[in-house]
Amino acid sequence: MSSPNPTISHSVAAPGVRQLTFGQAINEAIAEEMRRDPLIFVVGEDVAEAGTPFKVLLGLVDEFGPERIIDSPISEAGIAGIGVGAAMTGMRPIVDIMFGDFTTLVMDQMVNQAAKIHYMSGGKLKVPMVLRTTMGASRRSAAQHSQSLHAWLSHVPGLKVAIPATPYDAKGLMKAAIRDENPVVIYEDKLSYPIKGPVPEEDYIIPLGVAEVKRTGEDITLVATSSMVYVALSAAEKLAEIGISAEVVDPRTTAPLDAETLIASAKKTSRVIVIDEGYQEYGVTGEMASVIADGAFYWLDAPVKRMGAMHVPIPFSPALEDRTIPTAEQVVEMAKMLCGRN
Amino acid sequence: MAENPPVDTEQWLHVYEQMYKIRAFENATNELYLGAKMPGLAHLYSGEEAVAVGVCEALNRDDYITSTHRGHGHCLAKGAAVDRMFAELLGKEAGYCRGKGGSMHIADQETGNLGANAIVGGSAGIATGAALSIKMRKSGQVAVCFFGDGALGQGLFYEVANMAALWKLPVIYVVEHNLYGEYTHHTETAAGDVLTRAAGFGLHAVEVDGQDVKAVMAATAELVARARRGDGPSVLLCHTYRFHGHHVGDINRAYYRSPEEEAEWKAERDPLSLLADWLTENNVEQQVIDQLEATVTGDVQAAVDFALNAPYPSPDEVTSHVFA
Numbered sequence A: 001m002s003s004p005n006p007t008i009s010h011s012v013a014a015p016g017v018r019q020l021t022f023g024q025a026i027n028e029a030i031a032e033e034m035r036r037d038p039l040i041f042v043v044g045e046d047v048a049e050a051g052t053p054f055k056v057l058l059g060l061v062d063e064f065g066p067e068r069i070i071d072s073p074i075s076e077a078g079i080a081g082i083g084v085g086a087a088m089t090g091m092r093p094i095v096d097i098m099f100g101d102f103t104t105l106v107m108d109q110m111v112n113q114a115a116k117i118h119y120m121s122g123g124k125l126k127v128p129m130v131l132r133t134t135m136g137a138s139r140r141s142a143a144q145h146s147q148s149l150h151a152w153l154s155h156v157p158g159l160k161v162a163i164p165a166t167p168y169d170a171k172g173l174m175k176a177a178i179r180d181e182n183p184v185v186i187y188e189d190k191l192s193y194p195i196k197g198p199v200p201e202e203d204y205i206i207p208l209g210v211a212e213v214k215r216t217g218e219d220i221t222l223v224a225t226s227s228m229v230y231v232a233l234s235a236a237e238k239l240a241e242i243g244i245s246a247e248v249v250d251p252r253t254t255a256p257l258d259a260e261t262l263i264a265s266a267k268k269t270s271r272v273i274v275i276d277e278g279y280q281e282y283g284v285t286g287e288m289a290s291v292i293a294d295g296a297f298y299w300l301d302a303p304v305k306r307m308g309a310m311h312v313p314i315p316f317s318p319a320l321e322d323r324t325i326p327t328a329e330q331v332v333e334m335a336k337m338l339c340g341r342n
Numbered sequence B: 001m002a003e004n005p006p007v008d009t010e011q012w013l014h015v016y017e018q019m020y021k022i023r024a025f026e027n028a029t030n031e032l033y034l035g036a037k038m039p040g041l042a043h044l045y046s047g048e049e050a051v052a053v054g055v056c057e058a059l060n061r062d063d064y065i066t067s068t069h070r071g072h073g074h075c076l077a078k079g080a081a082v083d084r085m086f087a088e089l090l091g092k093e094a095g096y097c098r099g100k101g102g103s104m105h106i107a108d109q110e111t112g113n114l115g116a117n118a119i120v121g122g123s124a125g126i127a128t129g130a131a132l133s134i135k136m137r138k139s140g141q142v143a144v145c146f147f148g149d150g151a152l153g154q155g156l157f158y159e160v161a162n163m164a165a166l167w168k169l170p171v172i173y174v175v176e177h178n179l180y181g182e183y184t185h186h187t188e189t190a191a192g193d194v195l196t197r198a199a200g201f202g203l204h205a206v207e208v209d210g211q212d213v214k215a216v217m218a219a220t221a222e223l224v225a226r227a228r229r230g231d232g233p234s235v236l237l238c239h240t241y242r243f244h245g246h247h248v249g250d251i252n253r254a255y256y257r258s259p260e261e262e263a264e265w266k267a268e269r270d271p272l273s274l275l276a277d278w279l280t281e282n283n284v285e286q287q288v289i290d291q292l293e294a295t296v297t298g299d300v301q302a303a304v305d306f307a308l309n310a311p312y313p314s315p316d317e318v319t320s321h322v323f324a
């Protein structure tokens, strides 16, 4: 086993760059894009003066006015549908869905309309819209405000799905989503909003479908998404203390999936755990594990393991909720097991 | 309601031609199905021609429409070409969607057609979003959302109608009330009445005989003018009837719709006969009408032949157009 020599990529820590929170990074991305392109607008519940319940959009209405930061009724399917129609006819809407749990309410508009219109029309019509929503448990919000349902939309051809972990990625992926000619869904982890990180002032985008190695390592790959990137990084620190060098790879988008980078890392380390906050069963982790097992089969020394949310509705009580989401300790245990260290 | 727009018999002959084109198109579609030459099914628009044509004649080419599973009439009335329509129905590359959409998904942005939709009521959001886009771009267009009485059971419509009213969007919801949703009479599925529902949202609502193309056109012209003035959305309730089954394969249907009822509508309320009678009463010679019908029938036959002989898309195209 090689000695730990982790390098943490620029998007997690880079010296001398301005620090923004994840929420500020999202806000700045939208503001900069709206300054650039007058066709962009935001529609959603409590997006204007309230700046959303998470305060992420605060200030946008002051700069862009209520004509471009539009407070809507509590009609998720309706605003998703209106976004689709506006996008088809020359506008570039950002539809704000307060909680990712309400993905259920926009399914027809996203799955049967937005995702298919370009294909069904033989390439004539297109739907350049962004649907931004949230994910993540651990806020004591109980079963209808704590789910991570990004697997649902990742399942559908014609949709792109981004799940940024860091402020840097949040800004770059949001800009890429806004400029994309297709419907793109962004799932933002609610607990990530106050997390600070380096965000350069200059304009940049992160292409959709490009993973990032968040920490390099030799012995095991931790593929982790969104909030689980932090869980994986923390596990990697602990593993380093016992001489296991973990590589952390963040796919950054589930659709398209950067299979190449995941497989390359798996070939290098020969052991993989995939960690995601969505439900493990029929979830994102299953897809990624399968892609890796297929692509790196002859290089693997252990089965690819999955860690996702426990298969229960997310409970309210802290005593229960904290059991449902993978922790760094659990990742460490799993990694030790795969490396033959317990 | 305003007077009928002042038009001469030439113009009404054009309207008749549009309606006759739809009828001939649907008859040919039925033949293609019965002759096992068409993949899948189709929902024929025959009997309802006055709605699509009356509405679309009151629109400009760049105004938007969204259509339904029973959409051939809307597409043709908005200006689609019969040959590319048939090609789409047969899954050919020359079709409006390169064969990827088929009967229920014909879209043609050149004529403002944002696409037919096989989700009942599914396009209410798209039409309303197009209207929001029109308002934001200040383009002066209007958006028309066609849907059936069955779609009144879908919640999406009420969400977007509320926003259309709040935001005074230039959208017209055209309810094609043909009494049935599939195999069920509307009295089993819809409580209250449509105009009252619309009024509850503060929508301007008008009711019209959907078999009378002149009435549909006049009513639409007024709603279009309102929308263009910035006076907001409206509902146009059109009473109509489909002459065929729910789709081409719905042949034995006496269990839900009596042959007597069908015969009566066809004999008394055929929108084509009603307009043809009016034309002859207004001194258009029967021979002129016969000639027009013969020409359209010939065009439709030529379009069918074109589509039957047209090539399928390359199998490689299955993976193209997933993303723009």
Ligand SMILES: Cc1ncc(C[n+]2csc(CCOP(=O)(O)OP(=O)(O)O)c2C)c(N)n1
Pocket: B043, B069, B070, B118, B119, B120, B147, B148, B149, B150, B151, B152, B176, B178, B180, B181, B182, B246
């Ligand atoms: C959301 C949805 N539910 C059910 C169906 C199946 N379906 C197709 S057409 C139809 C009836 C629609 O009736 P209506 O809106 O009155 O239109 P019509 O066929 O009478 O023109 C149904 C139930 C569907 N396509 N979409």
Ligand SMILES: [Mg+2]
Pocket: B148, B149, B150, B176, B177, B178, B179, B180, B181, B182
């Ligand atoms: Mg009906």
